[in-house]
């Protein structure tokens with residue numbers, strides 16, 4: 001068995017209803033806009049409260065904070081899915097300054113995409129372009145080039161995506177240069193694992209050394225970042241190595257495929273079960289490697305991963321992209337956008353991915369391609385994805401006396417002190433200091449939190 005049925009929901013019989021989904025999106029956006037506070041940004045969803053003192057990365061950053069919310073609102077508005085009731089330009093313009101104002105202690109400024117300056121600056125630039133912020137984004141991308149986490153969330157693959165996005169937005173070649181500086185180092189760090197016989201990256205992350213496969217923390221995200229602006233001389237080798245790695249490490253049964261979270265380890269992790277989600281498992285592998293050129297062996301693996309994702313059904317962990325139904329639906333959208341492969345019911349409860357001859361799907365087609373997700377998006381759990389009064393109060397209660405004052409834990413100190421704490425085994429939940437900032441051998445242990453669920 002390649003998935004754990006207890007981690008997924010039963011598929012419903014309701015057909016895709018675009019109107020229902022659009023109405024649900026409008027409702028979520030309306031609640032999100034209502035929850036905006038100019039001083040406190042947005043309240044944390046209770047599921048994002050991890051009980052630590054590191055709420056700065058959640059209140060301001062891209063992964064679960066204000067930068068992510070601002071991007072989502074902007075994206076939905078520019079796609080004409082919703083009409084916003086507020087103009088968030090000024091909010092976006094001051095987000096980075098506010099982020100820096102709160103940094104220090106256990107939450108120092110870090111360069112990364114998901115939890116650091118790059119993500120904040122990338123979103124700010126989208127709504128409120130500014131030459132000084134662009135210069136700072138260029139600097140943090142370069143500063144992060146040799147981050148020993150070697151993964152998307154904190155490391156250079158994430159800041160490479162920021163550089164590639166800026167290149168796409170502006171056409172300015174300085175972003176390609178910034179991307180290439182990180183790419184050259186990351187490419188050299190991609191090593192042949194003698195035991196497994198394939199090329200992998202090693203992460204120094206959360207106090208551990210591991211070889212993660214999923215896009216959040218390892219291989220798939222690194223391939224995704226390298227594919228964005230890859231040079232002609234590396235293009236074929238990138239695809240060959242990546243395909244060989246997922247072929248060797250795939251768990252396959254009856255036309256389905258899944259991948260464990262760590263190279264060479266079992267598919268099932270004690271206490272975690274078998275994961276079929278974007279950050280760990282087939283959906284993230286499929287989504288990331290679908291950006292590579294079409295090739296029969298690679299396409300066969302991606303379809304097998306898509307079939308497994310489809311067979312597993314909506315994710316019981318909720319609606320999120322990282323470890324939820326939206327992330328699994330993202331795999332279907334990626335297969336359709338890159339390969340013209342549609343998902344659809346066979347009418348007998350079986351999975352079925354079929355190849356379409358269309359290469360340029362419309363927005364409504366993209367919705368249909370992910371129709372299995374529609375039920376979950378518009379289902380009763382969707383109310384959990386919008387802010388609640390309860391979580392707002394919870395956030396306020398953690399913030400001390402004044403607006404915007406960030407809660408500090410017992411180990412508060414300067415960023416450098418936090419990094420120094422690594423040697424004292426005190427910093428396992430502290431983000432990486434600025435690149436090269438860990439004076440204790442750059443062990444990479446000084447990173448917040450734990451593995452995405």
Ligand SMILES: [Zn+2]
Pocket residue numbers: 216278279280322323452453
């Ligand atoms: Zn996750």
